[in-house]
Amino acid sequence: MKLMLEQMPIVIQSLNVGFLQTLKLFAVTLLGAVPLGLVIAFGSMSRFRPLGYVTKIIVWIIRGTPLMIQLLIIYYFPGLVLGKPIWGGGETGRFLAASFSFIFNYACYFSEIYRGGIQSVPVGQEEAGLVLGMTRSQIFFKVTLLQMIKRIVPPMSNEIITLVKDTSLARIIALQEIIWAGQAFMKGSQGISGAIWPMFFTAVYYLIFSGILTVLLGRLEKKLDYFR
Amino acid sequence: MAILEVEHICKSFERTEVLKDISFSLEEGQVLSIIGSSGSGKTTLLRCLNFLERPDSGVIRVCQETLFDSNNPASMQESEIRKKRLHFGLVFQSFNLFPQYTALENVMLAKELLAKEQADYKSRKKEIHEEIRILAEELLSQMGLADRMNNYPHQLSGGQCQRVAIARALALKPDILCFDEPTSALDPELTGEVLRVMKELAEQKTTMIIVTHEMAFARDVASHVIFMDDGYILEQGTPKQVFEHSHEERTKQFLSRFTQG
Numbered sequence: 001m002k003l004m005l006e007q008m009p010i011v012i013q014s015l016n017v018g019f020l021q022t023l024k025l026f027a028v029t030l031l032g033a034v035p036l037g038l039v040i041a042f043g044s045m046s047r048f049r050p051l052g053y054v055t056k057i058i059v060w061i062i063r064g065t066p067l068m069i070q071l072l073i074i075y076y077f078p079g080l081v082l083g084k085p086i087w088g089g090g091e092t093g094r095f096l097a098a099s100f101s102f103i104f105n106y107a108c109y110f111s112e113i114y115r116g117g118i119q120s121v122p123v124g125q126e127e128a129g130l131v132l133g134m135t136r137s138q139i140f141f142k143v144t145l146l147q148m149i150k151r152i153v154p155p156m157s158n159e160i161i162t163l164v165k166d167t168s169l170a171r172i173i174a175l176q177e178i179i180w181a182g183q184a185f186m187k188g189s190q191g192i193s194g195a196i197w198p199m200f201f202t203a204v205y206y207l208i209f210s211g212i213l214t215v216l217l218g219r220l221e222k223k224l225d226y227f228r
Numbered sequence: 229m230a231i232l233e234v235e236h237i238c239k240s241f242e243r244t245e246v247l248k249d250i251s252f253s254l255e256e257g258q259v260l261s262i263i264g265s266s267g268s269g270k271t272t273l274l275r276c277l278n279f280l281e282r283p284d285s286g287v288i289r290v291c292q293e294t295l296f297d298s299n300n301p302a303s304m305q306e307s308e309i310r311k312k313r314l315h316f317g318l319v320f321q322s323f324n325l326f327p328q329y330t331a332l333e334n335v336m337l338a339k340e341l342l343a344k345e346q347a348d349y350k351s352r353k354k355e356i357h358e359e360i361r362i363l364a365e366e367l368l369s370q371m372g373l374a375d376r377m378n379n380y381p382h383q384l385s386g387g388q389c390q391r392v393a394i395a396r397a398l399a400l401k402p403d404i405l406c407f408d409e410p411t412s413a414l415d416p417e418l419t420g421e422v423l424r425v426m427k428e429l430a431e432q433k434t435t436m437i438i439v440t441h442e443m444a445f446a447r448d449v450a451s452h453v454i455f456m457d458d459g460y461i462l463e464q465g466t467p468k469q470v471f472e473h474s475h476e477e478r479t480k481q482f483l484s485r486f487t488q489g
Contacts, residue, residue, distance in 0.1 A: 133338060133342060147327065
């Protein structure tokens with residue numbers, strides 16, 4: 001116990017650095033996947049059939065295979081199979097590859113949520129807008145969008161909380177996020193080795209962060225409660 | 229002079245012919261009621277007039293201007309259609325108010341978006357906004373909703389919602405205001421308040437086309453009645469002609485429940 005207290009500052013310091021990387025991956029994924037998901041959603045709803053089919057197949061592949069495998073393929077395939085290591089070495093390369101995989105993976109999940117949200121807005125809303133001489137983009141931004149957002153907040157909250165924990169999968173390509181940082185003390189790092197408790201300790205970080213997000217997303221949901 | 233002329237409109241969905249050679253005209257300030265059983269094509273006709281459906285053939289003219297001509301593809305361009313729609317207003321059976329806006333905002337929204345296309349919008353922004361707000365408030369007061377302007381649709385009764393929808397349509401000053409079974413989603417009490425408002429509009433010489441199952445209303449308020457059956461106009465004329473001296477057996481049969489009751 002005494003030893004643990006002595007090691008604590010070193011461990012916390014190291015976990016903080018790892019958690020920062022976790023946060024970065026989380027933020028980049030959200031920033032990329034939220035808009036990309038909308039593009040994919042429009043693709044899969046396209047009236048141009050081939051585009052619709054291609055998008056649906058992509059979404060099926062991405063949702064139908066583990067994110068961990070996708071990470072491995074995206075990071076290692078170009079270098080090991082094609083002989084072109086596009087991501088470059090080092091932490092930057094790993095972060096780029098991880099961001100790419102996460103954004104693409106989450107955009108596909110988001111696109112399905114968006115599609116449900118868009119299709120759940122009654123067609124009468126669009127017709128009312130058309131009859132009032134509004135353009136299609138005015139109808140989307142002024143009428144449909146907020147109703148769609150209201151409907152997708154609960155399922156999106158769910159995905160976002162899942163994303164917090166999914167970032168740990170980036171450990172598989174040795175991205176130095178918080179799990180990697182915790183694990184380092186098992187193998188031996190900064191004079192500490194064989195310590196498993198830092199690993200357990202990472203859970204607290206996830207728990208607090210997802211707690212904060214739950215509160216924030218809950219507030220957003222409440223805010224949109226003023227209409228039905 | 230006729231404000232609206234409809235000639236030989238036909239419309240099919242897949243293999244079902246919904247409208248078969250529909251022709252009629254309407255004078256300014258008149259009220260046209262379209263009656264008939266469900267599935268007779270009444271709603272589709274209204275949707276064609278509002279460009280929510282595209283007729284397969286025929287001509288639609290408003291104030292001598294050809295809005296739609298199946299022989300002239302140029303009359304069917306999307307950008308053109310948006311402007312043409314403004315000749316018509318449409319009040320839906322299910323209101324279709326925008327839930328995230330108050331009653332007042334519902335009435336103002338489209339008008340404000342259109343105002344942005346005006347050349348002097350930037351310099352007179354505040355003034356224009358104020359004008360639109362005053363117009364919207366007047367319309368809502370006229371609908372008896374002065375104390376409900378800042379309520380959201382879910383806080384209003386069905387009858388109140390429908391009156392907001394009427395105000396919303398009137399805000400754009402359409403040449404012809406169309407109603408698609410405006411009271412079918414309402415209970416008898418709420419139906420009364422909506423019909424009262426529509427009657428007032430008729431008295432103010434608003435040109436209206438009303439698809440309705442309210443036979444008494446059609447008989448008392450309309451200046452012209454069309455009876456539709458199976459995609460055809462089976463009979464048309466003054467309410468007296470259609471309700472009391474109908475020639476067609478089908479019309480008599482349809483009206484029998486009403487005239488006896």
